[in-house]
Amino acid sequence: MKKREVHIVGNWKMNQTLEEISKFFIEMSKMKMELKCKAWIAPQSIHIPILKEIAFTTGSIQIGAQNCSEHESGAYTGEISPLALADMGTEFVIIGHSERRMLYGEKSELLNKKVLLALKHKLKVIYCVGETLAEREADQTFSVIESQLNIGLQNIPAELAHLLIIAYEPVWAIGTGKTASAEQAEEVHAFIRTKLTMNADKTLILYGGSVKPDNIDSLLLKENIDGALVGGASLGAQDFRALCSSGSTAMM
Numbered sequence: 001m002k003k004r005e006v007h008i009v010g011n012w013k014m015n016q017t018l019e020e021i022s023k024f025f026i027e028m029s030k031m032k033m034e035l036k037c038k039a040w041i042a043p044q045s046i047h048i049p050i051l052k053e054i055a056f057t058t059g060s061i062q063i064g065a066q067n068c069s070e071h072e073s074g075a076y077t078g079e080i081s082p083l084a085l086a087d088m089g090t091e092f093v094i095i096g097h098s099e100r101r102m103l104y105g106e107k108s109e110l111l112n113k114k115v116l117l118a119l120k121h122k123l124k125v126i127y128c129v130g131e132t133l134a135e136r137e138a139d140q141t142f143s144v145i146e147s148q149l150n151i152g153l154q155n156i157p158a159e160l161a162h163l164l165i166i167a168y169e170p171v172w173a174i175g176t177g178k179t180a181s182a183e184q185a186e187e188v189h190a191f192i193r194t195k196l197t198m199n200a201d202k203t204l205i206l207y208g209g210s211v212k213p214d215n216i217d218s219l220l221l222k223e224n225i226d227g228a229l230v231g232g233a234s235l236g237a238q239d240f241r242a243l244c245s246s247g248s249t250a251m252m
């Protein structure tokens with residue numbers, strides 16, 4: 001039995017056509033299951049309204065965004081405002097994914113602005129942290145993560161801290177097929193919890209990086225691993241359902 005509610009979050013990244021989305025939900029609906037954990041999906045933003053509609057009819061999956069702007073409105077062509085996300089009934093937003101940090105140069109200072117604005121609009125925020133392989137090999141894992149937490153989470157108002165979720169995603173494990181062992185992940189999760197200054201015991205800390213149906217169970221056995229942020233294995237209904245089924249079992 002887990003102390004905190006297990007969350008399985010699918011990060012679809014820049015994938016899925018309308019046809020694939022429809023197939024995903026048709027297959028999901030055929031596999032009747034009683035969800036005891038939370039199942040969330042972050043599609044491409046343009047698909048949020050469609051998924052919201054399907055989620056409304058199926059009633060079990062919550063929909064979020066993969067990124068948002070640090071600005072509320074104005075002349076920022078191509079950006080997505082957290083205000084617009086909240087307005088659309090979006091439930092959560094992922095901020096600081098390593099692909100945003102590395103491919104788009106987003107630093108923790110900028111991510112802090114995004115976090116504060118998204119929280120202001122009452123979006124749940126999944127703030128991602130994680131070290132690269134070079135940083136792990138140089139024994140910098142804890143210092144890198146501490147700095148990502150300290151800078152990215154500064155000035156969060158106490159009354160909004162309950163909306164915050166952390167995802168630990170070692171960069172070397174994302175999309176590579178290399179998962180951190182449950183022990184390696186738990187060590188970092190426990191460290192992250194000691195660094196949270198508000199709501200530490202209740203804050204969800206998700207693990208991400210090549211999570212699959214065959215490795216999730218050992219991760220969820222760990223005290224400080226409250227769920228998973230899943231890329232590749234969340235794209236197919238069969239695997240996503242298997243992950244949710246593991247999440248449900250862990251809740252019992």
Ligand code: PGA
Nearest residue numbers: 174175209210230231232
């Ligand atoms: P992966 O991606 O499960 O495909 O490794 C995880 C993520 O990037 O959130």
